[in-house]
Structures are given as structure tokens and as C-alpha cells.
Amino acid sequence: MGLLAPWFLAGLFALAIPVFVHLLRRHITTPRVVSSLMFFERGVQSSTRHRRLRYLLLFLLRSLLILLLVLAFVNPFFRRTGRDKDALLLVVIDNSFSMHSGSRFADAKRLALQLVAQKPHSQQAQIMALGGQPQTLTQPTTDEVQLKNAVDDLQIGDEHASFAELAQSVHILAQSWTGPIHLHLFSDLQRTAMPDNFADAVLPANVHLILHPIGTSGRQSNWTIVNVSAPSEITDPSAPHTSRVTAVLAGYSTADSDKTVTLTINGNIRSTQTIKVPANGRLPIVFAPLDFGYGFSRCEIRVQGDDALSTDNTYRFAVRRSDPRKILFVHSPRDQRSSLYFDAALRAATHGFFLLQSVSSEQVASITPDRFAFVILSDAIALPPLFERALEQFISRGGNVFIALGLEAENHPKIPLWSGSLQRNTNFNPSAPAAIGQVDFTYPALEQTKPGPDKGGWGEVKILYAASVNPAGARIAAKLNDGTPLLLEKSIGQGRLLLLATGLDNLTNDIPLHPVFISFVDNAVRYLSGAGESSGARTVDSLLQLRPSAETASDKGGVEIIDPDGHRPLSLTQARITPVFRLTHAGFYQIHFANGRDAVMGVNPDPRESDLTPISPEIQSLWAGSGSSDLTSQEEFASANAARYQATTLWWYVMLAAFVVAVAETLLSSRYLGIQREEL
Amino acid sequence: MQRFLDPVVLATISSLELIARTVIDGFVAGLHRSPDFGFSQEFAEYRPYTQGDDLRHVDWNLFARTERCYLKRYEGETNSHLTILLDASNSMHYGFRAPTKADYARYLAASLFYLAIHNQRDAAGIIVFDDDVRDYVPPSTRTGQFYRLLAALERAEPRARTDIFKPLTQLHALLHRRGIIGVISDFYEDPVAVINALEQFRFKGNDVILFHILDPHELQPVLNCPSILRDIETREEIEVIPQFVDTTYKSRIQTHIEQLRARSLSAGMEYRLITTNQPLDQALREYLSLRKAGV
Numbered sequence: 001m002g003l004l005a006p007w008f009l010a011g012l013f014a015l016a017i018p019v020f021v022h023l024l025r026r027h028i029t030t031p032r033v034v035s036s037l038m039f040f041e042r043g044v045q046s047s048t049r050h051r052r053l054r055y056l057l058l059f060l061l062r063s064l065l066i067l068l069l070v071l072a073f074v075n076p077f078f079r080r081t082g083r084d085k086d087a088l089l090l091v092v093i094d095n096s097f098s099m100h101s102g103s104r105f106a107d108a109k110r111l112a113l114q115l116v117a118q119k120p121h122s123q124q125a126q127i128m129a130l131g132g133q134p135q136t137l138t139q140p141t142t143d144e145v146q147l148k149n150a151v152d153d154l155q156i157g158d159e160h161a162s163f164a165e166l167a168q169s170v171h172i173l174a175q176s177w178t179g180p181i182h183l184h185l186f187s188d189l190q191r192t193a194m195p196d197n198f199a200d201a202v203l204p205a206n207v208h209l210i211l212h213p214i215g216t217s218g219r220q221s222n223w224t225i226v227n228v229s230a231p232s233e234i235t236d237p238s239a240p241h242t243s244r245v246t247a248v249l250a251g252y253s254t255a256d257s258d259k260t261v262t263l264t265i266n267g268n269i270r271s272t273q274t275i276k277v278p279a280n281g282r283l284p285i286v287f288a289p290l291d292f293g294y295g296f297s298r299c300e301i302r303v304q305g306d307d308a309l310s311t312d313n314t315y316r317f318a319v320r321r322s323d324p325r326k327i328l329f330v331h332s333p334r335d336q337r338s339s340l341y342f343d344a345a346l347r348a349a350t351h352g353f354f355l356l357q358s359v360s361s362e363q364v365a366s367i368t369p370d371r372f373a374f375v376i377l378s379d380a381i382a383l384p385p386l387f388e389r390a391l392e393q394f395i396s397r398g399g400n401v402f403i404a405l406g407l408e409a410e411n412h413p414k415i416p417l418w419s420g421s422l423q424r425n426t427n428f429n430p431s432a433p434a435a436i437g438q439v440d441f442t443y444p445a446l447e448q449t450k451p452g453p454d455k456g457g458w459g460e461v462k463i464l465y466a467a468s469v470n471p472a473g474a475r476i477a478a479k480l481n482d483g484t485p486l487l488l489e490k491s492i493g494q495g496r497l498l499l500l501a502t503g504l505d506n507l508t509n510d511i512p513l514h515p516v517f518i519s520f521v522d523n524a525v526r527y528l529s530g531a532g533e534s535s536g537a538r539t540v541d542s543l544l545q546l547r548p549s550a551e552t553a554s555d556k557g558g559v560e561i562i563d564p565d566g567h568r569p570l571s572l573t574q575a576r577i578t579p580v581f582r583l584t585h586a587g588f589y590q591i592h593f594a595n596g597r598d599a600v601m602g603v604n605p606d607p608r609e610s611d612l613t614p615i616s617p618e619i620q621s622l623w624a625g626s627g628s629s630d631l632t633s634q635e636e637f638a639s640a641n642a643a644r645y646q647a648t649t650l651w652w653y654v655m656l657a658a659f660v661v662a663v664a665e666t667l668l669s670s671r672y673l674g675i676q677r678e679e680l
Numbered sequence: 681m682q683r684f685l686d687p688v689v690l691a692t693i694s695s696l697e698l699i700a701r702t703v704i705d706g707f708v709a710g711l712h713r714s715p716d717f718g719f720s721q722e723f724a725e726y727r728p729y730t731q732g733d734d735l736r737h738v739d740w741n742l743f744a745r746t747e748r749c750y751l752k753r754y755e756g757e758t759n760s761h762l763t764i765l766l767d768a769s770n771s772m773h774y775g776f777r778a779p780t781k782a783d784y785a786r787y788l789a790a791s792l793f794y795l796a797i798h799n800q801r802d803a804a805g806i807i808v809f810d811d812d813v814r815d816y817v818p819p820s821t822r823t824g825q826f827y828r829l830l831a832a833l834e835r836a837e838p839r840a841r842t843d844i845f846k847p848l849t850q851l852h853a854l855l856h857r858r859g860i861i862g863v864i865s866d867f868y869e870d871p872v873a874v875i876n877a878l879e880q881f882r883f884k885g886n887d888v889i890l891f892h893i894l895d896p897h898e899l900q901p902v903l904n905c906p907s908i909l910r911d912i913e914t915r916e917e918i919e920v921i922p923q924f925v926d927t928t929y930k931s932r933i934q935t936h937i938e939q940l941r942a943r944s945l946s947a948g949m950e951y952r953l954i955t956t957n958q959p960l961d962q963a964l965r966e967y968l969s970l971r972k973a974g975v
Binding site: 030031032033034035036037038039040041042043 | 771772774781866868895898901906907908909910911912913914916917918919920921923924925928929932933936
């Protein structure tokens, strides 16, 4: 129930008119002068009571008439969902990292609570959080207490908001909710939250989007460290090409200024630099050489000074210093070239962090693979049984093995560790070698952020020999143009088995002769040795693979994770079976893997959250589908919220009642006049 | 000429002398058409001269023939004294329409003075009172008496409260000769007390006439709704309902009038109720009837 024109309530002062006419005017009159009161008597009580009784009904009718007329002008209404009776009120609150700025998050919660309080009691509502992956906090319910508790309990996160993911979640919700959905988004509407492809953010047709921009008009200038290039692991701190940290300082909506950047290692300030940054510019800052102690070093690069979002002024990363790790390279007695190519590429890629120990397959029986970062079997199909069993145990405990199948595979159809025998061998005509047809660049060993048109360099590779293996249970990362799997991965126990269907020498292919071989070796070595997983920096909301797959979970060993707050986010059961863990908080995570390896990771907010520039009004209007969704002020918010529900006005009913009362008043007053005429 | 006796017309004339002259001229003109009333300057009798009489009234022709000194007297010529007791209290200030009771009373008094002095050659005097004797002009026939009386009437603006008994007590000491005493008042007092006070003059041989001046709205007040009434003298206020005015008030004031009339007659006094919308000839006829009755 409400009043559309409450200012007309001032018309209630008109009620004083009948009160004055019927009750007051009889008493408060200008005294009439008489010569003497000798023959008069006081008669106030009886006259007043008589008058009041006589005209009480008339007085009530007149007062009621005025009251109804005033109410008609005030235009009372009651909120009714009307045709939107089955509309779902979907309240989405942005709790992403950028909401740390100022009082954005508190404002968003306050406005959301206000919206929940104003909704009709019968309307169902649902609360969602936008930070990271959209999270449903409540199911559709009419329970306002539950809704308010959900809003109150919502905490701000360090994750990145994505309107594309919101649209995807709403699409899923719209499939289960047949009625209309009123989506109220309380967010700072960062430009970076909008996907590059606007179609990804388009909402279903039955969803009406109402935007509530929060803090879009305040201070927007912000400084942050958008990127840090630092070794995750280091063996020689004195080496200038490895022991350096390069940070990129960026300013958003900033003016020319001198900024001071500080590097701290384990809480101790090691270096401070002041640079002049142009407006909205970004500049690299190099800290070198650095002295790291053995073990994990927790490093922070901090931008001094205050800005709109002070929580992103620190970038965290971890560096592990250790001695060079060894890789066991087992090759066939006839293969002498592959180790040379691989070692050269390894030195070029890892700068001496790994040492390649090349051993013939005939001499490997007494070697224990546990001492090595991982094991490479280069065309070493025939292995001593003892070593083969040791490899099986090694891989089941979390060790990784890389197998390259060369010409030796033609003589030994059974591939060690790989279930299933060799299906066939294909020797291509040197004049018509096979090429690589498909490459999965998301696979860690082949990872390239922006591969070129030549398949990231793989398109020029010529394959002269390739073994065809059973791909069952394996992930195919690359294929030849004839469909033969070239690179496959299979999880065995806690470990991984990576299989290249061709050799590492220049007899079966020309891969070692191409630059892509170095990047492949680099990625493969880091992937298989787990070097990149034990230290470095991550972005909030990224996934950390705790074990190769869920099927490999066992009760023998669990994962232990300590988050930046010192809590263990995983229960004991989860620690045994969870294959993937989402890094949701900024800070340093400490992880102890099931295979016994330790890791320390610096987790930082997504740098896109540091750009506080909101979406342009045109895009907002386009997204909302109408121009009525930009609610920047309280009044606009309240009015828009009121308009959200169908206001059923009572004007006609009030006027009808006023008409009836007017007729009754006329009849009654005419009756009094008739009596007076008879008296005359 | 009758319209010149209308009080509403007289209220537009500021000069009391002109009012009195207009009234009397009109009044006398009316008398000529009346067979019942009249007076003349015809001879009435001789009276032996006594010491102190005015020598201008001696009939010298008769003295020449008889060597006896007689005074010649005419019909209508009296040596009566007209004394007007004029109530000038605040209650006389009331008037629903012009003229007010006070104005009407002054018109009446002026007319009586003019009639008495110029037509009857009586001595006329005035006593203006409210709660005390405010002004006193002794009766006289001297030249200029009429203007002195008019001046006293001009000064008789209503004020103060009415207390008729105190000035009446003082009047006993002022009036030495018998004559006609006209009391012009609204008589908002106890009729018994008023008549008792005036009886003293009657006992001394005076003819007393009570001119009871009331506004028509005092006799027939109109009250449509409960109203607050304020006493013009005491400033007291009370709320009165129309039903009371329509019934009880009217009966009360009629009783008051009847008591005044009855007790006046029983005491040998004349009583005339005059409303301010009545022509003045009613009062003048009353005076002349008394004058003709034997004074």
C-alpha cells in the first residue's frame, strides 16, 4: 500500500473546515453587543450538545467527503505483482575484488537489502553473488529473513567478476523458471567484466535487467602491478639472466606521477625504486640481481601511495631456490642423437635448472627413478624388468614419465607402462612426410597463449615416422594430419605418462630442428617435473591440480592446503579425493601434495579488477535492453523499484465512495433545509 | 410633513435645533388637522399682581381703568417647569440601526424643549445622568435657555453605567417647584425600585412621565444560532441560544414592560414605551396631553 502523490495529504487540513463550521464556529463568534444582559441566560452546554447531536451525521459525512477527495488526489495504490505475479526477483550482488574500493560493497548490500524489503511478500526472490563464478546463495523463496541473512552473510571476495558467466548462470536459471525474471545487478559495472563478445553477456528474453551502478562516479584512478616476470625456481642467484624480477606498473585513469615500488622478500625490503609514470601509462621495473635463500621465498612487490583500490597495490609471488634437478634420460643403445638434441634444448630453455643424465637402456637396471624430477624414455622400449617395475612404482606415487617412440618401436610392439601394444608403425615417404594437423595449445606441454597461423610453429614440422598406439584412456594433445595421435597423456596412479608417437632425434622427424622444440621441451619439462606448480604466482580463481584425476585418488595420501588466512579449506575427506582446488583468496598458499612435494604460491587478484572504469552508459543501456536501468541515485532506485511492481491505484474506488458520500450529504442537508422551511 | 418626524430622517440631521424645529413644525402642522388636540393664545384669566411678578405681564389697560394691578394670563401659557431627566449611560448607546437610543432620546428631548419654550413658553431644564448627575441646566425661560439645553444635550454622550437611583436622590434637592418631569431612559432596572424612586416626585405634585426608549431589536431580537452576547456596560459575555431568545427573553422583557407600565399608572405617572423606529409625535402628544390636563 502506498501513495502516489503523498504531498496532497496536506489537503487533510481542509478537514478543519467542517470542524470549524460544525463545532467551532458556534462558539468562536464575534460577540454581539446588547444593552443589558438583564434578561438573558447562559445556554452554552445545552446548545452545543444539541447542535453536535443534530449535525453529527452531517458533520461526519462532510468530513468523510473531504477525506475521500483528499485521498483521491493522493492517489493511493497497493503494490501488486499483477501480470508479473510469477516474476522472480533475482538479486545479484557483485562481491568481486574491485568492490573493495571505498564503500562499494557496503552500498551494494544496503541497496540490495532495501530492494528485498520493498518487494511484495508473495513474490519469490533469489540472491546470487557475482564474484568469480556466480554463486547461488538462496533458492527462490518468499522468506525475507532468509534473503536478508543471505545478503548480510555475503562476504567480499578476491575474484574477478564476469558478466558472461552471470549471463550463463541466468540462462540456466531461466530454463528452470518459466516466468519473468527481474534481475537487479548491484555492481560497479567494470568494463573489464564485460566479455569481448557482447553476445556472451546477452540475457534471456524473459529476464529484465535492472542495473544499479555502485561507486561509478567517485574516484577511479588506480595503480597496480599487472604482471611480474620472475623465476619460480632458481638455482643460481648470481646468474643475471635468471635472477631478476620484472614487474609492470600500470595506472588506470591516472595522471603523470612519480611512483615508488618496493620489493620485499620474506618481509624484508630488498629494493626500492621510484619511477616517473606517464598518465594512464605502464612501465616495467627490473629488480636484479636478487639473493634468495634456499627453500621458498615469499616475495611482494608493493606500490606506495594511496589510490582508489589500495588492496591491489601488492603483488605476491614465491621463488624456490634449490640445486639443479636431474632428469633421467634413458635411450636405446642405438639412439645417440636424441639426448644431444634434448639436452641442448633443455639448457636453452631452463638455464641450467635441470641437468640431463643420459643413460642407455641396458645400463639402467640399477638406477632408482625416485631421485629424478622425471624420467624420459627415448626410444627405450626394451627395459630391464627391474627398472620397469621401479618405473611403475615411481609413476604410481606421482612420478612422471615421458616416452618418445622411435625406430626401436618397430621391433617391440609392447610399450612400457602404456597399456596396450603398439597398433602399427607408419613410415612416411620422405618426399611426402606427415604434418601435424591438430595441436591442443591448452595442454601444458604445448601451451601457447597466442599461437601463430603455422600452428604455433608446429605446422612446419615434418614427421617421417610415427607409431600408432591405443589412445584409450588417454588425452590426445596433438594429432597428425592423417589422424594419428602424436602426443598423448595418460594418468597412472598419482603420476602422468606422456607419450610422443615419434622420436626425439632427427631421424624420425625434424622437430629438434625447429624452434618450437625448445618451447616444447621447456613446457614439457616444467609440466612433468612440476616446477611451475610448486612456486611462482597464480591468479585468484585459477585452478590448482592436486592430483592427475579423481580416479587416482587414494586413501593413502592426502593433500594439505593452508590458505592465506592460515585455515585449511579442505576437510580430510576432500583432501583425499579432491583433484582440483580453486584458489579463491589473494595471498600465499602453502600446499603439501600427496606425492610429498611442497609448494608455496603467491595468489593475486585478477589484474582486470584493477581497472575501475565502468561500462559506458551506451553499453549499459544496450545490455539492459532499455534505457531505464541506470539507477544512480536513491530516488531513482526507489522509483524504479516501485515501478517494478504494478501499482493498482484506488483512485476510482475512492472517487466512487466520495460520490456516494456527496449524495448522502446532499440528501441529509436538504432534509434539514426542508425542516427549516416548514418552521418558517 | 410627517416624514420629517421619522427618526431615520432625523438621524441624517446633525443640528439638534434644526431637528427640534423640524419636528415641532411638522408636529404642529399635523395638529391643525386634528380635532382632538390644540392650544391657543386666547385670554384665560386675570390674577392679582403679587410682588415679584414680571411687570411685562401686567395688564396696563386694566390698571388704567381700575387702578388695580392684574396680570393677564392666556390659555396655553403656563408657568410649568419641564425638567427632562436624560439617561446618558452606555446602554443608551445601543442601536441595531440608526438612530441609537441615545440619539433618539436627544431628538426627543430637543423637540420637547423646543415645544415647551417656543410654543408653550414653559421653563425647561435638563438633568443628564448616568451613575451620577453629569449635567444640570435649571429650568428657565430666559433668553438663550433653549441653546443652553441643546448644548447640554450635545454633551450628553453615553458613557458609564446606569444607576438611576443615585441621581434621583440628588434631584430632590434640585427641584423646588412642581412641574413636569420627563424621564428618558431604557430602564434596565427593577421596575419596582424605579417607580418607588420616582414616586417621590409625584408626591411633591409633579407630573412624571416615563419615556421608555428601546430599540426594536431589544423587543424582538433575532438570533439564528447560539451567540455570545456582551453587555455594553459591564462587558460581561455569555453565550445565548436562539431558543431562549425566542421564548424566555421575549416573555421576560414583556413582563418588565408591563410591570413598568402597571406600576407607573398605579403611582399616577404616565408611561410611554417608544421604540427608536417610531415617529417622535407619539411622545410629543403625550407631553401635550399632560400639559392640557391641567398643569
